[in-house]
Amino acid sequence: MLPVRGEALGVVTNWPPSLEAALQRWGTISPKAPCLTSLDTAGKALYVLTYGKLWSRSIKLAYNILHKLGSKLEPMVRPGDRVALVFPNNDPVAFMVAFYGCLLAEVVPVPIEVPLSRKDAGSQQIGFLLGSCGVTVALTSDACHKGLPKSATGEIPQFKGWPKLLWFVTESKHLSKPPRDWFPHIKDANNDTAYIEYKSCKDGSVLGVTVTRIALLTHCQALTQACSYTEAETIVNVLDFKKDVGLWHGILTVRTT
Structure with a gap:
């Protein structure tokens, strides 16, 4: 029996050390390159987000998450x-801006x-997950915030089974500009938690799946090589971009190439 020589394994040697480092790279060397294009139901482009805009807006949001929620002595959110x-x-x-803003702020x-x-039943299970994770702040968009159920006084009521939340709108016009000397701490991927993805069980319960920063980066690298993603390549994502395959390919993996 003779061994058969297989195909050479393509090895990439210039991987960024973390997803945040990848964003910094493309946000500074290719700021005008399109990063994500949002389409309407007819396939018409609604908005084109460039790498430069994603980088600058994520930094701005990260600063506000850490320094504008709560007081200077008692911030509501810490790394x-x-x-x-x-x-x-x-x-x-x-x-996408909110997700990367959280990564830069080192919050989960x-x-x-x-x-x-x-009183939505599925929402109650989500509320239990948020409570078990110790969540006290919810990031949302201006349009989504306006569409949420309101009380007679115009305030967002506490949803059944949910912890008490501070709702924070992430649009740039609502945020403070960071000082010139402020910059997010970008470090190599490690075993800290990157994000928590919820999974619905057959009995209707909801579980939180923890993904570490090193697992996030490693999986993105594996998908990039398996799918042969290259720079400036366009992919079309029709899946839910907040979880599972839609999140991995539409929001995360294409940022590491």
């Missing part, structure tokens, strides 16, 4: 804390579905 991401399925741009995003009513 390592969990925050909910509540964005509709038709707004991938706002979701927990993407969930938009609650439809105060």
Whole structure:
């Protein structure tokens, strides 16, 4: 029996050390390159997000998450804390900025579905997950915030089974500009938690799956090589960009090439 020589394994030697480092690379060397294009139901482009805009907006959001929630002595969110991401399925741009803003702030995003009513059964299970994760802040878009159920006073009521949340709108016009000397701490991927993805069980319960930063980077690298993704390549994503395959290919993996 003779061994058969297989195909040479393509080895990439210039991988960025983390997803945040990849964003920094493309946001600075190719700021005008398109990163994500949002389409309407007819396939018409609604908005084109460039790498430069994603980088600058994510930095701005990261600063506000860490320094503009709560007080200077008692911030509401610290590195390592969990925050909910509540964005509709038709707004991938706002979701992407929020997700990377969390990574740059070193807080843990927990993407969930938009609650439809105060007593929605599925929403109650999501609320239990948020409570178990210690979530006290929910990031959302202006349009989504306006569409949430309101009380007679115009405030968002506490949804049944949910912890008490501070709702924070992430559009740039609502955020403070970071000082010139402020910059996010970008380090190599490690075993810290990157994000928590929810999974629905057959009995209707919801579980949170923790993904570490090193697992996130390694899986993105594996998908990039398996799918032979290259620079400036365009992929079409019709899946839910907040979880599973849609998140991995539409939001995460294409940022590491």
